[in-house]
Amino acid sequence: MQTVTLKPKKEMKISVEVENITPDRFAGKSEKEIQAIEAWMGNQKTTLGDLFSVKVEGSGTAADTKIVMEGDLSRVKRIGEGMTAGLIIIKGNVDMHLGAKMNGGKITVSGNADSWAGREMKGGEIIIEGDAGYYLGGGARGETCGMRGGKITVMGSALDYVGDHMCGGEIVVKGNAGILPGLSNNGGKIVIEGNTSRPGSEMVKGTIIVNGTVEEMMPVFKLEGSEAVDGVTYRKYTGDVIVSGKGLLYVK
């Protein structure tokens, strides 16, 4: 078992990109080696050692590696990008692209995560105890697939476009979600415990369940009657009919 603890050394006023903070990159490495790993602050190339104090205990494979990050991480982007195994525990808020393209392992955030958390992720799990920003589990601009697999759970609320262009996997938002969750959904599952508006536009496949209030329905769904899911009765819709969609939308 390897535990790596990172704490910011200085105040980060401009954004920092740390796509190399992953259990895969840290596994079996010493403090010195981790300190030398490349990072970017704005347009300046720097190292993790320059930005963070690094403490390593033990040694292990990626699956056996735990990264703990503490402090003000609200300008730190791309933590855990493409990780395939292991654990990242973040105590605080993080900037955009948390766990982008991740394939396995687990990330937990005690605070909020900014937009594009879990962007294009393929596997693994992200748990955000605070709120999430825009495009949770979505795709970058223009991509035909956002999230393809894995699971994202948000204990708080999420902003607009939850699961944009999602092609698989599952997103659970315990609070409210902004407008247009599941936009162009192509096979993912989204559960929203709170309220939202205009879910499932351009949806082709997949499932969206809303347990709170849908403030506005898109007029592109066909009501199929009522159906019970996990013991709860919903109105069941299919659509988006404009794109001959076979998506399922369950609304209380």
Next chain:
Amino acid sequence: MELLIKNGAVFDPVNGIKGDKTDISIKDGKIVNNVSSRATVIDAGGRLVMAGGVDAHSHIAGAKVNVGRIMRPEDTRSGIKPRTKITRPWTGYTVPNVYAMGYRYAQMGYTTVFEAAQAIMKARHTHEELEEIPIIDKGALTLFGSNWPTMDYVREKDMDKLAAYVAWGLLASRGFGIKVVNPGGGEMWGFGKNVTSLDDVVPNFDVTPREIIVSLMKVNEMLGLPHSVHLHCNNLGKPGNYTTTLASMELAKQVKPSRDRQVLHVTHLTFNVWGGTNWGDFESKADEIANYLNNSENITTDMGQLIFGSATTMTADGPVQYANAKLLHAKWANGDVELEDASGVVPIYYVKQISVHAIMWAMGLELALLTKDPFKVLLTTDHPNGGPFVNYPEVVTLLMSNKKRQEEIKTLHEAVHKRTKIPGIDRELGWSEIAAMTRAGPAKVLGLLDTKGHLGVGADADISVFDIKPDQVDPSVEHAKVKSALSSAAYTIKGGEVVVKDGQITATPMGRTYWVDASVPAEHTEIMMKDIRMKFKNYYSINLANYMVQDAYLTHPQVVKAGVIPVEVR
């Protein structure tokens, strides 16, 4: 500035050099007989030397290329290279930024590339981009096939006015030749319709695609333009369209060429040699087209080879793009160019295990391998419709190695065995044939063979040297070596200057932009302009004064003179 390339294994089909050790002397950007002892010497050491590559059909600049960039931000995420002291940043794969267009062509030893379609009204945009593409010489073909004045004059059978319009349109767009895309279809698409055969009548104009094609061919030869009519056939993208392609090729018999070249170039045949009646019985008829080419004169074609993976289809053929977008559930951009044409852009991903894509992959190769004369089938991918141009080395290896083809066929949908002839074709092209398909052929088709596509005295000093020794490497077996050598030229020399060394860009001079200044009798222009002024007054959304491409748009123009010479003067 003098340069001497020694000991190259030169392949130059125009001058009959087939791998012989030949020295090439260069002075002031041209190939000369000999140079002084002060010349800089490059020792090719028995490596492959050919003229700089020439691409007669690629979409490198203009409105629809830029629409492709706008609608595909995800494409920009690939192919990124930061700027250096010499080069600006590179981005993109199917729709690269302007800088990467020039750098990547030069890296592959290409020095001349023609944009295959610009509407006159969008020509300023085309030239704004061409002006930013580094290194290569370039030009743009101008769309005339669905323009209102074209169809008016075709109906009136007034070839003098049509010639005057074409000459003026080339001036207005600083264009190089006549491009015809789905003639009549662009106009029909304005009403949500399309033409389905050469003899469908275009409403409001009372002309047929057949009449449009033949009239423009006649006018092309009246004007003696360097290039011929460059045709994107009707019915493109529909199973069974090979009959339309054959019927269109037949039209070439009605016109005699005014110069030593074809009268009709039928482009990107991967999209035009389709048999069957639907996607279920879809099959390749490339063999029939190749057979026709083997028995006819005055027609040239290009492959439009399909490359598996990401591509962006972009064309002035508006209706076919609507059909594509519906079929693929893909993003779709549609354009209407007022009185001139339509356009559409749709991204696509070609997949080895999809039967239609596997069959299309075979079509371009069948065409190239079954047509005897390599000058009749140019190597293109119809960038970025069949795939991005950076894959040309892959196409070359497929043509040179049956082993490579058989390896590839094993990974494809089984339909490639039943619905194409490719598994049974064992022809392997040699370096002379490749030089013809990528250098001499395109230069001849464009009418630029005096200065491009060969290494004879007087030609532009556009030369490519590749890190492969033809007498030691058998392309049939060692295809991986060929691909890697062609992807990254040992030297690319453009106008006598070394622009690429060992695959790295070493200099970024600005290339020239070719356009054709065709003269017609002033009185023909005068009466034609009356109609044009009327059309601007009544229909166009912009003024005539804001329409013409001005000289300021071309900082390095290369004007080719052509035009109607009155009989009595001859």
